Amino acid sequence: MRFADDDKISCLRNTADDIIKLFELFCGEEIKWEKSSKKKGELQREKNLLTEILTAKYNLAYEQVNELLLLLNQDRISKPFFDFFFGPNKDGEINLDQLREGVKKFRGYALLKYGNFRFAFKALSRKNDLQCLLKALRPYSYTEEERMKCYELRSERALNITKIPKHKTWLLGYLTGGIIEKDIKLAKELNDEESVRCLLQEAEEYQPCVQTADINTDIYMTWDYMDVYVATSMRGKWEYESCYDFIEQLFSHEILLPLKLRYFDPTQCVKKSRIDKGLLESFMLKRADCTIYLAQEAETLGKDSELAATLAQGKPVIVYVPKESSDGYYKKIEDYPSEFFRRRLLQLDAEEFFSEPEIQKDLQNELGLQSVEAVEAFLIKVFGVLDAYVNARIYNLLESKRQQEVKLNNKDIIDRAKKLLAFAESVSFERKAISLREKHPLAIQVNLSNGVANGVFVVRSIPDCAELLYKLLTNSMEFRIEHDAREGITKLIESISKSPYRVVTDNMKLTNSFWNFYLT
Secondary structure (H helix, E strand, O other): OEEEEEHHHHOOOOOHHHHHHHHHHHHOOOOOOOHHHHOOOHHHHHHHHHHHHHHHOOEEEHHHHHHHHHHOOOOOOOHHHHHHHHOOOOOOEEEHHHHHHHHHHHHHHHHHHOOOHHHHHHHHOOOOOHHHHHHHHOOOOOOHHHHHHHHHOOOOOOOOOOOOOHHHHHHHOOOHHHHHHHHHHHHHHOOOHHHHHHHHHHHHHHHHHHHHHHHHHHHHOOOOOOOEEEEOOOOOHHHHHHHHHHHHHHHOOOOOHHHOOOEEOHHHOOOOOHHHHHHHHHHHHHHOOEEEEEOOOOOOHHHHHHHHHHHHOOOOEEEEOOOOOHHHHHHHHOOOOHHHHHHHHHHHHHOOHHHOHHHHHHHHHHHOOOOHHHHHHHHHHHHHHHHHHHHOOOOOOOOOHHHHHHHHHOHHHHHHHHHHHHHHHHHHHHHHHHHHHHHOHHHEEEOOOOOOEEEOEEEOOHHHHHHHHHHHHOOOOEEEEEEEOOOOEEEEEEOOOOOEEEEEEOOHHHHHHHHHHOOO
């Protein structure tokens, strides 16, 4: 772990007042003076003594740091604590820069492990054995080399899953089997031989895929390790394929290959019983070391619950929010079924997205329209065409001839509707990333076992996701400690995602009540 900066420490100089502030940050409380020292001149006497030490000694030994602590009415620290956090030279001494760096390092570990500076100081400062200190800081005290060795020495899997091709993964949907049967029955009733033939072909592929996925599920349950759980919501074919692509690209990234990771891929397994499915996913969430949450066009209760359950266990969550331009997203979704566009546009309309003045202005530019009224008229026309398309539906899985006619006769409107949605989703993803990183209160949740506030990491690209996952699993992350005076909190900001991973409030009443009651 590396703590690159602490904005409360970086501004401090070598004056007595600033060194007192440094030790307050170190000990997690305001320095308290004896009542007699409040008499005129006596507080200044203490500062003069501190100044005398600082000017006389360029370097400080372990014993002298403890003398400073006692001068400031604080508890002494142990030699292993001093060595681990301050990294003295061969003569066992540190300079003032090392003192600041050591305090920064301590505060970083205190945020990670305890979520409380004062408790961390009291718990760690008297550890008289280095191994006891490292044990108290686990898992964060393991080095990158130690973590890498654990992964590299793993044996190969005794059983591997059988990969289901991307274009067939949608067959594993919870309702897919029933939908196929319903469509076949309807096609036979209508004497629609061509549709019956197409649907029977789907039915032939369905059963083997489900059997393979069922075996895959059993294999997942035998693995000794489960490193990553992928949380996603999948109903439509496009959602299965999008999730499949993400997982393939992420776990084939070169930075992750040496780790021999084992991950739960929801596109490759199935449990038809909703109870078994829920139990399986809860079991995998409990076993996995972390969760990757795929932010999609619309979120679901199940996926949000998986995020919350991971944070409540004190485990990290990486939220992947794709960074999409309008043009890039248009190319991605242009072959999606028309039902997708109708559903998403209706959801956005219900959220009053299209009523926002700034959005309406941007839409005029995107669609080449002259006024707000023209935008509203176009939206009405789009919904009319998409409603006509849906009303012409006969089967769930096949387009009717009437639907094909609607698409053909309104090709320009449907294409512009796709561009409309591409623009809307690019804005929506941007807002979602900002909300999760900076605004949403539930992006920070409390570890139920120890009360430490646990935040999510928000990333916008697959390479960033891969690098962060590597650093997370190998204890090689880099953090910045930042105080937010407006919110009244100290935040531990991760360098790749720029997300707050730990927070400590300045509110003393809340802090005191929280820690008095939480662990009882």
